[in-house]
Amino acid sequence: MIPSDHFTRFYNEVFKFLEDQGEEHLEAYWLEISKNQEKHTLELFKEKGLKGMYEYWDHIRIEENCDMDLKLDDEKLELRMNVCPSLSKVLDNDAEPMKRYCDHCAGWIGPLIDKVDHHLVYDVIDRNKPQCVVKIFKDKEKAIEEEKNAKLLMGWPKKKK
């Protein structure tokens, strides 16, 4: 068994293989993970919108030992990841970290948020630091405006224009 604690280091090995095959291979995998995540989240997000997203990430915050602040208001959900355990483990690793490890997160979350007609702004800030800011808006124009403030804005497969 690869312990669940070590999944991210296994994930990192999968990413390195797929990156060598080409960008479309990585994106196909992110979409597969996104589809897998739909099982836990899609109905919740559809039914409860931002509140459902808050519930999901609050559960993740605890179960994945994230140092993360969550803020919900009428217009948006904001996740401020102060110390990301996923990238932290990949960096604390005897195997080489994939340089774009952070990209997978928007890679699976983006398509899911598109599906529930909300708008994701994913600022990774710096791929070498285990921190990021994620904002999910109800209103598309507010998301577009917020994108201008991002230091390192992430995209995802088939991002809605």
Next chain:
Amino acid sequence: MKPILLENLYIKVNKNNLDQKLRYNDGGNVHMDFHGATNTTIEFIINKYGIDTMNDIFKKVGNDVYKDIKDHIKNGNIKMLAKHWQHFFDRENADYNISINDEEIILTVNRCTAYEHVKKLVGNVSPNFCDQTIKTNEALAEDTPYEIKTEILGEAACRQTIRKRA
């Protein structure tokens, strides 16, 4: 030689003042759903690239991610693998036991909670789910004086044995 309990082993290890600190010594909560993502990944890679590719990735996990344990095995300290097993099977609340004698260490998993969790999540567990154990173990032992044999005893049950090569 009659097997002894792992608890006894650690008394012995401590008395010998061996540095048995695990390279990856995770604490805190456990996110079992990651096993579901592992199952999805195994299916994805095998369907798209074939089983040899999946096995090559597990080989990298054994050789590179677990380099520290492998180095210990190379140097004859197979107790580090036992400690790794104990730490993570405890964290995942598996039903298992470890026995140790002069020649070998045997991990018997009576109820693998990773397998059971995936079954609960998705219904059908990949027939290659346990390859993560078999192939990672093979890589851990490769180019060392030891072999690790993984026997699947039934659903969610296996026996893993590390012993010196004949």
